[in-house]
Amino acid sequence: MNTELRERAILPVVIPLAAILFTEVIVFSFSRVLLATGHMVAVGVALGQALVILVGATALASARRVSTAAIATALALFAIVSIGAGVAAYQRGPVYSKEEAANTPKVTVSAKNVAFDTKTLKLSANGTDIAFSNQDNQPHNIAIFPSATALQTVLFRGDITQPGTTSTYKVGKLKPGTYYFHCDVHPQQMTGTVTVS
Numbered sequence: 001m002n003t004e005l006r007e008r009a010i011l012p013v014v015i016p017l018a019a020i021l022f023t024e025v026i027v028f029s030f031s032r033v034l035l036a037t038g039h040m041v042a043v044g045v046a047l048g049q050a051l052v053i054l055v056g057a058t059a060l061a062s063a064r065r066v067s068t069a070a071i072a073t074a075l076a077l078f079a080i081v082s083i084g085a086g087v088a089a090y091q092r093g094p095v096y097s098k099e100e101a102a103n104t105p106k107v108t109v110s111a112k113n114v115a116f117d118t119k120t121l122k123l124s125a126n127g128t129d130i131a132f133s134n135q136d137n138q139p140h141n142i143a144i145f146p147s148a149t150a151l152q153t154v155l156f157r158g159d160i161t162q163p164g165t166t167s168t169y170k171v172g173k174l175k176p177g178t179y180y181f182h183c184d185v186h187p188q189q190m191t192g193t194v195t196v197s
């Protein structure tokens with residue numbers, strides 16, 4: 001009676017539940033690892049993980065006889081490594097929130113009566129978020145060039161911001177130095193100097 005109950009009722013429930021739980025724990029751990037690594041590193045880690053699964057599964061499938069103990073050991077090893085890496089990654093925290101919250105300086109620029117509110121734009125060499133507020137009745141943007149005479153080299157070009165709206169321009173890294181900016185819609189009237197430090 002006990003054996004029958006075990007085989008008919010408990011095992012068909014317990015095994016899938018355990019498999020789902022196992023998968024969830026591994027996936028969650030692995031996602032922490034990807035979040036804690038940088039953009040390019042995460043791709044490498046994911047490819048490495050896929051390779052490990054592929055090679056491991058191939059080895060298991062092509063082996064003549066595989067004992068339950070061997071499979072259990074392989075799964076346990078995989079779980080320990082994955083969860084261990086996940087815990088370490090969780091303690092480190094995601095890389096993106098750190099980068100964005102801590103480091104990117106913000107500046108505010110507005111446009112009104114076909115003029116910027118400033119003639120000089122001070123940006124950080126590590127990148128700057130510009131909150132561009134268009135308080136005019138016509139569209140404007142901010143585009144950055146090496147100089148007033150080198151307009152074919154675009155260092156940054158913000159999307160056109162419509163009247164009465166604000167855009168966040170995420171300017172990437174720039175070498176320290178002096179540059180030129182203008183509005184693409186009004187390149188004669190709306191110009192200024194960028195200093196990057």
Ligand SMILES: [Cu+2]
Nearest residue numbers: 140183185186
């Ligand atoms: Cu303009």
